[in-house]
Amino acid sequence: MRNRIYMAEPEEFLCRPTAEDEAFRKTHTRSGCSYLNLCERFRLRERNYVTQYAHIYFTRLEKMRPYLENAAAREWAQSVAGNEVCVKNVKKRLLEAEVGERCCIIGTLFKKMELKPSILKEISTSHHLLSQPPRAKLTSSSDQLVVEDSSQRFPLSGNIPSPHLVTGVLVALLGTAMRGGVFEVEDYTFAGLPSREESVETEEQEEEERYVLLVSGLGMGSSWCDQLSLEMFVDYVTGQLGGVSDQRFCSSLVRVIVAGNSITPETSKNAERQEKKPHARFQTRNYSADTVEAVKEMDNFLAQLTSCVPVDLMPGANDPANYQLPQQPLHLCMFPRARATGRLSSLTNPYHTVIGGTVFMGCSGQNVDDIYKFSSLTDRLEILENTLQWRHMLPTSPDTLNCYPYQDQDPFIMNTCPHVYFCGNQPSFQSGRITGCDGQSVLTICVPSFDLTHSAVLVRLRGGESEVQEIEFGTSLSHAPNPHLEAVLKMQKEGEEKGEGDGGQESRIEGEMTLLHLMDDDDDD
Amino acid sequence: MTSLDEHGGRQIRPGKIFSEDHNKPAVAVTPRSEERVLEEFDLDYAFGPSNGISRLMRWERAQRLCLNPPEEVRRIILQHGSDSKYNESLWNRHISGIK
Numbered sequence: 274m275r276n277r278i279y280m281a282e283p284e285e286f287l288c289r290p291t292a293e294d295e296a297f298r299k300t301h302t303r304s305g306c307s308y309l310n311l312c313e314r315f316r317l318r319e320r321n322y323v324t325q326y327a328h329i330y331f332t333r334l335e336k337m338r339p340y341l342e343n344a345a346a347r348e349w350a351q352s353v354a355g356n357e358v359c360v361k362n363v364k365k366r367l368l369e370a371e372v373g374e375r376c377c378i379i380g381t382l383f384k385k386m387e388l389k390p391s392i393l394k395e396i397s398t399s400h401h402l403l404s405q406p407p408r409a410k411l412t413s414s415s416d417q418l419v420v421e422d423s424s425q426r427f428p429l430s431g432n433i434p435s436p437h438l439v440t441g442v443l444v445a446l447l448g449t450a451m452r453g454g455v456f457e458v459e460d461y462t463f464a465g466l467p468s469r470e471e472s473v474e475t476e477e478q479e480e481e482e483r484y485v486l487l488v489s490g491l492g493m494g495s496s497w498c499d500q501l502s503l504e505m506f507v508d509y510v511t512g513q514l515g516g517v518s519d520q521r522f523c524s525s526l527v528r529v530i531v532a533g534n535s536i537t538p539e540t541s542k543n544a545e546r547q548e549k550k551p552h553a554r555f556q557t558r559n560y561s562a563d564t565v566e567a568v569k570e571m572d573n574f575l576a577q578l579t580s581c582v583p584v585d586l587m588p589g590a591n592d593p594a595n596y597q598l599p600q601q602p603l604h605l606c607m608f609p610r611a612r613a614t615g616r617l618s619s620l621t622n623p624y625h626t627v628i629g630g631t632v633f634m635g636c637s638g639q640n641v642d643d644i645y646k647f648s649s650l651t652d653r654l655e656i657l658e659n660t661l662q663w664r665h666m667l668p669t670s671p672d673t674l675n676c677y678p679y680q681d682q683d684p685f686i687m688n689t690c691p692h693v694y695f696c697g698n699q700p701s702f703q704s705g706r707i708t709g710c711d712g713q714s715v716l717t718i719c720v721p722s723f724d725l726t727h728s729a730v731l732v733r734l735r736g737g738e739s740e741v742q743e744i745e746f747g748t749s750l751s752h753a754p755n756p757h758l759e760a761v762l763k764m765q766k767e768g769e770e771k772g773e774g775d776g777g778q779e780s781r782i783e784g785e786m787t788l789l790h791l792m793d794d795d796d797d798d
Numbered sequence: 799m800t801s802l803d804e805h806g807g808r809q810i811r812p813g814k815i816f817s818e819d820h821n822k823p824a825v826a827v828t829p830r831s832e833e834r835v836l837e838e839f840d841l842d843y844a845f846g847p848s849n850g851i852s853r854l855m856r857w858e859r860a861q862r863l864c865l866n867p868p869e870e871v872r873r874i875i876l877q878h879g880s881d882s883k884y885n886e887s888l889w890n891r892h893i894s895g896i897k
Contacts, residue, residue: 324850331846335863423843680851681859 301512301524303582304483306629306734308528314684315599315621317677324678326671333665333683334381334422334443340464340664341379341445347710348462349377349447363445368424370450378427378456380420382442384435386647387413389673412436412649420446420456427456436649437659441668464664466709469690469737483629486510486529486744488729489589489637489697490722493574494567495537502727505746507577527734528628529582532697532720533589533637536567564593568607575611583616587624589637589698598639598667598676599623599684623666623685631734634691638698640667641719643674653719654703657696661687661707661715691715692737695730698722702730702743716741832874832884839871840888848887854880856887 342363350357363377364370370378388411418435419426429435431448438444448458491503508514512523578584588594588603595601600622605612620626624635644656647669660666666685670676676685690713699719708714714737720730721743728745830838840848845860845867854875860867878884 325847327847327849328851332859332863335846335865423846681855681862 301520303524304481304527306483306527307627308583308629309627310618310620311625311627312602312621312623315623315625317599317601320677321680322678324680326678328680329671329676329678329683330381330441331423332679332681333441333686334379336683336686337443337464337664338379340467341443341462344462344465345377345379345445345447349460366424367420367422367427370427370456372450372452375447375449375459377445377447378420379443379445380422380426382438382440382444383419383421383426383672384438384440384647385417385419386411387415389647409646410649411646420444427454429458430455431458433458433461439644439647439669440672441665441670442663443665463662466661466707466711466713466715467664467687467690468709468711469713482525483734484526485628485631485633485732485734486526486729487532487695487697487718487720487732488529488723489532489720490534490724491531491571491574492537492722492724493535493570494563495539495724499724499727499748501748502723502746503574505748506723506729507574509744509746510578511581526582526731528585529578530585530624530633530635531587532624532635532695533587533622534591534698534722535571535586535589536564536592537724538591539563568593572608572610575608575617576614579611579614579616583618584611585624585626586617586619587637587697588622590639590642594622596675598670598674600637625691629734631693631736631739632689632691633693633695634666634687635693635695635697635718635720636666638696639674640669641696641699643667643669647673652703653696653699654705654717657694657717657719658705658707661694661717693718693732693739693741695720700725702726702728704730704741713737835868835870836874836884837888839868849889851887852880852885853887854885 345363363379367378367380370376388408390411416435418429418433418438420429421427427450429446433446443464445462446456446458447460448456450456488506505514509519510523510526510529512520575584575586586603588600592600592603593607594603602619602621605617605619608617611617622637622639624633626633640660641653641656644650644660645653648656650656650659660668664687666687667674667676670685671678690709693716695718697720699721701719702721703719705717706714707717716732716739718730718732718741721728723729726745727747728743731742731744733740836853839845839853839857845856845865848856851859853871857867857872857875875884
């Protein structure tokens with residue numbers, strides 16, 4: 274299998290066009306592609322903030338119960354004698370588990386963590402509070418895992434990897450309730466990947482090659498924003514960069530997905546600082562908030578892109594959208610020039626569309642970042658794949674990740690299996706492939722943050738066999754590494770060493786220099 | 799509905815108010831008032847928390863999750879209209895100021 278999706282032909286590149294050169298005169302038309310927007314289930318119609326979060330936990334458990342029962346039957350019914358009885362009589366309530374009886378129970382996990390930020394602790398010691406320094410990981414060796422449902426809870430011990438799990442994950446457990454109230458776990462399983470909907474039509478995929486470009490963390494409006502990389506990105510996508518074969522290649526790019534954090538977090542910090550100082554009216558007349566300037570820059574950027582390619586815009590943690598998940602689409606009135614082209618779609622934060630028969634699902638990175646803080650896992654791709662195995666996009670919501678208090682549904686449970694599952698704003702590019710028990714295969718992608726790595730991700734649409742590659746728009750001509758990326762990775766490494774994690778992740782030096790350097794990705798199939 | 803634990807004490811299990819056959823009321827013979835039926839629906843934790851959610855929405859949620867909520871409850875609520883006080887859970891009467 275080839276490692277590279279595409280490589281420029283050296284003889285065509287930077288050559289003078291000749292009179293007989295037909296290819297030079299030819300204009301390339303961008304390929305069309307079918308598109309289905311399935312983000313409606315994340316739209317909030319009425320906003321009712323009086324309800325408590327107990328409803329969402331109840332709905333989550335009851336909805337996932339049949340999936341967990343199936344998973345338990347699949348895993349355990351055949352393996353050991355005596356399991357069949359347990360699996361047939363899965364306890365409906367934790368209350369029904371008798372002391373000393375080997376049984377199978379289903380419940381939600383909860384992790385009691387000493388270092389989890391708690392408003393009660395802050396209030397109770399308000400005058401003598403030592404503020405906690407910001408840590409990368411909030412795990413400690415005293416964390417205790419508990420399984421619970423609406424009737425009771427059991428602390429867990431035995432064969433279960435407590436440091437890797439987080440609050441809110443649904444699990445089926447095989448084991449025995451002991452005297453003293455602890456449940457001794459022999460084996461555990463999760464709901465596993467959802468089954469794939471066959472109704473999604475795979476149309477004329479075999480005829481043309483089509484690509485989707487994923488980018489996140491553009492970071493407009495920051496002081497270190499590398500304008501040249503952004504310009505190069507726009508020029509590449511609009512076909513103004515490279516040779517004839519580059520243009521031909523870019524005409525098969527059918528969509529660009531911007532996965533959140535288009536505005537830099539610097540602007541929100543500046544805004545807070547400005548608001549604290551009282552200004553006289555005459556001083557603020559010509560003052561424009563940094564965020565407004567950043568949004569104008571974003572509008573210019575999007576206007577250039579949407580002049581020739583459809584763009585899907587997702588909100589992120591730093592964008593001017595609501596804080597709770599699901600983040601609602603950014604209002605198009607902020608992007609008047611881009612909106613006028615008609616090719617800009619503003620979508621929700623958990624993202625779900627079907628592009629050319631390939632189902633895309635993803636998030637702007639808040640889910641993975643939150644699980645990273647509260648578990649000892651350091652590999653972000655592993656965390657992303659775990660959310661697929663747990664069949665839930667945001668398991669830590671609403672405990673540590675703020676989400677809307679749904680009363681009668683939990684829309685983050687995955688009902689169908691995506692072909693491509695991504696999360697944005699990660700420190701580096703990672704990709705992998707995960708296979709479910711029905712043979713469904715999912716391509717998992719950690720999209721790197723553009724302001725750190727200056728790279729985007731190209732996906733070739735092929736349904737279940739989609740391929741992925743990173744494209745870097747590096748601009749420095751020397752071999753000096755990107756100082757900002759170095760600083761971020763160093764801080765992360767220090768944070769992990771302070772916490773209970775398994776050693777820091779390796780920091781990569783992003784020193785690739787050539788203008789259009791396409792990197793090998795060894796994880797490709 | 800009770801069992802003995804290892805110390806010989808009675809372990810009371812809060813059982814379902816409704817019997818397994820949801821068409822028959824748990825307490826036989828005397829017909830219960832409509833309000834009583836709705837209150838028992840609120841207190842049955844098999845259908846989830848009842849605070850902060852209207853009865854009709856809770857019934858529909860239970861129906862969607864295949865928990866077999868009693869048809870009688872829905873009939874009573876719709877008979878009086880979904881914006882009547884029959885649609886509010888019993889906690890609304892006891893906690894003031896919260897809808």
